[in-house]
Amino acid sequence: MARVRTSGGRQARSVNRNTHKIARVKKECNKRRKSIKKFNDAQNGWRQNELNSVSEVAEVSQTLDAQPSPLPTLSWCSSDDVWMKMLSKEIKYKHSKSSLHRHPSLRPKMRAMLLDWLLEVCEAHTLHRQTFYLAQDLFDRYMLSQSNVQKDRLQLIGITALFISSKIEEIYPPKITELAYVSDGACLEEEILQMELIMLKALNWDLCPETVVSWLKLYIQIASLYDVTNIIVPQFSQETYIQITQLLDLCILDINSLDFKYGVLAASALCHFMSADVVQKASGLKREAIETCVNWMAPFVETMTRYDSAQLKEFGQVPLEDRHNIQTHVNYLCMLKEAQEKQSESLEPFFPPTPPSSTEKTS
Structure with a gap:
């Protein structure tokens, strides 16, 4: 026997369809608003980066006047572009001895002793000079971004800087267990990994200075x-x-x-x-x-x-x-x-x- 459809049932189904449709429209509108906001935020960030780049280019241009390129003409790339890139890194990656003023409990001799120890570690593990000097730069720039670092943290920061730089520069970097071992128990593997994340965030992942x-x-x-x-x-x-x-x-x-x-x-x-x-x-x-x-x-x-x-x-x-x-x-x-x-x-x-x-x- 055929079912008889009442007008009330049709109206109820129509209301349900309209309710679902309105909900979908609202959801789509919310997604679009979020997308627009995300785009605007990205655009503002891009504009800020653009302004920074413009100021950096102006500073590089001034530096270029004082330090013209000594590079010969190269067949496989533009020597002017290479030189501009090197000068821009010199401006972007800033270092200063004023970092010590941010750490009242530290003395210049402590930094010297730490870097001397890192030199010794590099020789023991047959690491390249570039690895040490990158670690030194990471250490000094990190200290410039911090304040009130205590002397019992210096060795951990130093060995972590070497851990990061060796992974960038070396084909076969020393294992974290080896670096923890040379610290004579002062730095645990877990501490080095944790400090690595802290340093990378503080340095904004800027890891390629000259x-x-x-x-x-x-x-x-x-x-x-x-x-x-x-x-x-x-x-x-x-x-x-x-x-x-x-x-x-x-x-x-x-x-x-x-x-x-x-x-x-x-x-x-x-x-x-x-x-x-x-x-x-x-x-x-x-x-x-x-x-x-x-x-x-x-x-x-x-x-x-x-x-x-x-x-x-x-x-x-x-x-x-x-x-x-x-x-x-x-x-x-x-x-x-x-x-x-x-x-x-x-x-x-x-x-x-x-x-x-x-x-x-x-x-």
């Missing part, structure tokens, strides 16, 4: 260049390179080294081994730009002459052509103490003061 040693490799390569077609292949003396890096290793332990840009530090170190004209050609930096740093570095050079010259070392399973890139360690803390004592004495500057012009003399 370090002191990357600037040095560029400068000494340009200064020694004889084959432009193979510019990537090292064309400098390994013996000279490790002597300059030993000077930089010693200088970087002094917190006053953070007064200078990494590119200036590298050029100043090179200036103690090559003529000022060669350094200017290789770095694009004029004498006035590096004079203060060169004179500051002079006591460190004088101290180094009292010790045996740095020698190339052989490392197992490391090719001879790569051994200069492996980080080494000597008794830097003793050398640092002597150099700092010499700085307090009245020493003749490496660069004598520039004589006044004839007009200044008459006036």
Whole structure:
């Protein structure tokens, strides 16, 4: 027997359909409002980033005027773009010795002892110089972003910085168990992993600066260049390179080294081994730009002459052509103490003061 459909049933079903339809429309409207808000937020963020980029480009342009590119013309890329990228990193990744002022319980000697220990760890695990200098940069920039860090946290922060940098730079980075072991039980694996997340967030995942040693490799390569077609292949003396890096290793332990840009530090170190004209050609930096740093570095050079010259070392399973890139360690803390004592004495500057012009003399 056929069912008889009443008008009341049809009306009820119609109301239900309309209710569901209204609910779907409201849901769709809410989704659209959220999408519009998300788009606006993203657009505002993009505009802010654009403004930051514009200000950075202006600063890079000013730096470019003071430090023109020393790079030769390259067939496989734009040398101007490479140079602009390097200068922009020098501006973006800021470091300062004022970070110590944010931590009243810390002293410059504590930083020196930590970095000296990291140098020793790098040599023990056959890590590259770039790995150490990246760890040093991560450590100093992290400390600049924090306040009131206690001295019992320094070793954890330092070994975590090395843990991060080794994963970036090394093909076979040391395992976290090995890094926890070298801390002699002071840093547990779980603590290193937790500190890694804290540091990455504090650094905003900005992990690719131009370090002191990357600037040095560029400068000494340009200064020694004889084959432009193979510019990537090292064309400098390994013996000279490790002597300059030993000077930089010693200088970087002094917190006053953070007064200078990494590119200036590298050029100043090179200036103690090559003529000022060669350094200017290789770095694009004029004498006035590096004079203060060169004179500051002079006591460190004088101290180094009292010790045996740095020698190339052989490392197992490391090719001879790569051994200069492996980080080494000597008794830097003793050398640092002597150099700092010499700085307090009245020493003749490496660069004598520039004589006044004839007009200044008459006036």
